[in-house]
Amino acid sequence: MRHEIKTNTMDSSAIIAKARQTQPQRVVFLDRDGVINKKLEGDYVKSYNEFEFLPGVIDAIRNIKQKGLMVIIITNQSGIGRGIMSEDDLAMVHEQMLADLKKEGVHIDAIYYCPHSPEIGCECRKPEDGLFKQALMDFNIDLKNSWMIGDELKDIAAGKKAGCKTYLLAQGELLLDVVVHC
Numbered sequence: 001m002r003h004e005i006k007t008n009t010m011d012s013s014a015i016i017a018k019a020r021q022t023q024p025q026r027v028v029f030l031d032r033d034g035v036i037n038k039k040l041e042g043d044y045v046k047s048y049n050e051f052e053f054l055p056g057v058i059d060a061i062r063n064i065k066q067k068g069l070m071v072i073i074i075t076n077q078s079g080i081g082r083g084i085m086s087e088d089d090l091a092m093v094h095e096q097m098l099a100d101l102k103k104e105g106v107h108i109d110a111i112y113y114c115p116h117s118p119e120i121g122c123e124c125r126k127p128e129d130g131l132f133k134q135a136l137m138d139f140n141i142d143l144k145n146s147w148m149i150g151d152e153l154k155d156i157a158a159g160k161k162a163g164c165k166t167y168l169l170a171q172g173e174l175l176l177d178v179v180v181h182c
């Protein structure tokens with residue numbers, strides 16, 4: 001599923017149509033928890049007061065965008081499927097995250113999430129690559145020259161399955177330290 005990202009100038013369908021016309025875009029796909037924000041061990045970010053940006057992450061995203069790459073978040077949010085939080089809760093978290101980024105002049109191109117619990121065996125929960133396939137329907141993406149950056153092996157497995165280059169953050173390693181390679 002995709003969280004719509006509003007802009008002042010165009011609605012999302014216009015942006016998507018525009019994206020299709022352009023040359024294939026290089027993308028940095030980012031996992032969310034443990035890459036963008038602090039992971040809550042054994043819990044889910046259910047509201048924005050539980051959301052904390054990791055150090056340097058806003059500058060990291062800004063750097064990626066300045067290099068002309070798109071930034072797309074690909075995130076498992078099984079707290080929804082487990083009944084711990086709702087899709088509205090997640091939408092609120094993402095809306096406020098995007099608003100805070102916007103204040104810093106940083107724009108994220110899209111957010112795709114899997115709401116299912118693992119038992120369902122869906123095709124979108126990482127390590128599956130269904131969320132990448134959803135992104136491919138919305139944007140013209142040069143997958144071979146794109147990156148998936150995550151903090152867990154399932155992120156890397158999903159990125160490899162989709163056909164991206166991948167980078168596994170070591171414990172304590174920050175996104176800002178690795179974006180120079182993208």
Ligand SMILES: [Mg+2]
Nearest residue numbers: 031033034151
């Ligand atoms: Mg993670």
Ligand SMILES: [Zn+2]
Nearest residue numbers: 114122124125
């Ligand atoms: Zn799913």
